[in-house]
Amino acid sequence: MVSRDLTRxxxxxxxxxxxxxxxxxxxxxxxxxxxxxxxxxxxHNDLPWQMRLRFNNQxxxxxxxxxxxxxxxxxxxxxxxxxxxxxxxxxxxxTQAKDAVRQTLEQIDVIHRMCQKYPDDFMFVTSSQDxxxxxxxxxxxSLIGVxxxxxxxxxxxxxxxxxxxxxxxxxxxxxxxxxxxxxxxxDTGSEPSQHNxxxxxxxxxxxxxxxxxxxxxxxxxxxxxxxxxxxxxxxxVIFSHSSAYSICEHKRNxxxxxxxxxxxxxxxxxxxxxxDYVTCSKVANISxxxxxxxxxKKIGGAxxxxxxxxxxxxxxxxxxxEDVSKVPKLVAELLRRGWTDAEVKAAxxxxxxxxxxxxxxVRDNQKDKPPYDDPIPYEQVENPxxxxxxxxxxxxxxxxxxxxVSLLLTVCLQVLFTLSH
Numbered sequence: 001m002v003s004r005d006l007t008r009x010x011x012x013x014x015x016x017x018x019x020x021x022x023x024x025x026x027x028x029x030x031x032x033x034x035x036x037x038x039x040x041x042x043x044h045n046d047l048p049w050q051m052r053l054r055f056n057n058q059x060x061x062x063x064x065x066x067x068x069x070x071x072x073x074x075x076x077x078x079x080x081x082x083x084x085x086x087x088x089x090x091x092x093x094x095t096q097a098k099d100a101v102r103q104t105l106e107q108i109d110v111i112h113r114m115c116q117k118y119p120d121d122f123m124f125v126t127s128s129q130d131x132x133x134x135x136x137x138x139x140x141x142s143l144i145g146v147x148x149x150x151x152x153x154x155x156x157x158x159x160x161x162x163x164x165x166x167x168x169x170x171x172x173x174x175x176x177x178x179x180x181x182x183x184x185x186x187d188t189g190s191e192p193s194q195h196n197x198x199x200x201x202x203x204x205x206x207x208x209x210x211x212x213x214x215x216x217x218x219x220x221x222x223x224x225x226x227x228x229x230x231x232x233x234x235x236x237v238i239f240s241h242s243s244a245y246s247i248c249e250h251k252r253n254x255x256x257x258x259x260x261x262x263x264x265x266x267x268x269x270x271x272x273x274x275x276d277y278v279t280c281s282k283v284a285n286i287s288x289x290x291x292x293x294x295x296x297k298k299i300g301g302a303x304x305x306x307x308x309x310x311x312x313x314x315x316x317x318x319x320x321x322e323d324v325s326k327v328p329k330l331v332a333e334l335l336r337r338g339w340t341d342a343e344v345k346a347a348x349x350x351x352x353x354x355x356x357x358x359x360x361x362v363r364d365n366q367k368d369k370p371p372y373d374d375p376i377p378y379e380q381v382e383n384p385x386x387x388x389x390x391x392x393x394x395x396x397x398x399x400x401x402x403x404x405v406s407l408l409l410t411v412c413l414q415v416l417f418t419l420s421h
Contacts, residue, residue: 039083043270046313093176148174197224213363270308
């Protein structure tokens with residue numbers, strides 16, 4: 001009850017502040033009106049990772065109504081009019097070939113528990129229709145995106161299980177190659193390519209994601225992977241938190257050639273707010289971020305752009321966009337630059353809703369197709385932490401039995417040797 005009262009107090013404070021600021025800025029007034037009509041859908045927020053780092057996922061130790069140590073909390077969400085959020089189920093690359101699946105499941109779990117703990121504020125959703133339902137109830141629609149292909153441990157069965165748990169996009173790589181896909185660092189020359197993009201198994205992952213209706217996220221991928229996915233995918237693709245390479249020449253950003261292909265695929269690039277990707281420096285401001293929106297609109301049209309702030313996953317954010325509460329100011333900046341109401345609504349959420357609907361149509365059209373179930377070749381994933389059950393290699397149980405027999409024979413020989421002397 002106390003937390004609800006605090007939320008109401010913050011809400012009243014917000015509207016008082018809004019009344020004062022809106023009286024001074026007609027573009028902000030218009031921005032807030034548009035955001036009340038169309039849900040702002042953000043493609044990437046790492047608050048669940050902060051819950052692990054700060055509280056080891058013990059939500060009992062934090063109140064998101066009052067905790068102010070992150071870019072994101074409930075009052076900031078309300079002030080920023082965040083209609084829907086893809087919460088990132090991220091685990092670090094050093095979990096690969098170790099406990100990545102377990103840790104990812106724990107991140108999926110903490111997102112579910114966030115929604116359960118704050119039912120008046122969050123609604124867990126898995127579809128385009130559910131997003132609009134949550135928006136109609138003045139709740140933040142909460143979706144899951146898994147950030148990094150290492151999280152599925154090269155297993156289509158794990159991919160399917162995560163979809164069943166509500167995951168609606170997979171970022172194919174993070175900042176490490178997987179056994180089936182190259183990551184963006186390959187394009188910087190700091191890491192070698194292992195697959196020249198996608199391996200044959202990686203292409204199966206793309207086909208299975210299409211069949212499931214899971215969005216393919218190309219943020220963190222190499223340009224070669226981008227091209228291969230755009231060739232292969234039937235459904236539109238997303239960049240959940242990337243910006244325009246022509247504005248900031250960082251390999252995490254999207255070059256114009258790929259922007260054109262994304263437009264042709266009816267996909268979307270959701271602009272990242274991290275200073276290093278906005279200005280290729282440690283400082284940036286709202287105007288710099290708006291430059292990325294303008295450029296993506298210029299190349300791909302207003303139907304190709306969205307919001308992917310990367311809050312709570314980055315160390316530096318632009319002046320004026322210090323946390324999620326400040327996003328309406330960016331919307332106002334777009335309006336100040338001449339964006340029409342229809343263009344702003346497209347960027348706010350209509351584009352992402354369209355992409356998700358089209359992925360759902362692709363899924364429904366393949367409902368009679370059986371799951372892809374070819375395993376990745378064992379030699380591509382062999383390591384001391386993995387067993388080989390099911391593969392055409394020496395049976396694990398046989399190896400264990402031979403080891404036991406060898407040990408027994410050794411003991412017997414030692415006993416005979418002792419007795420004989």
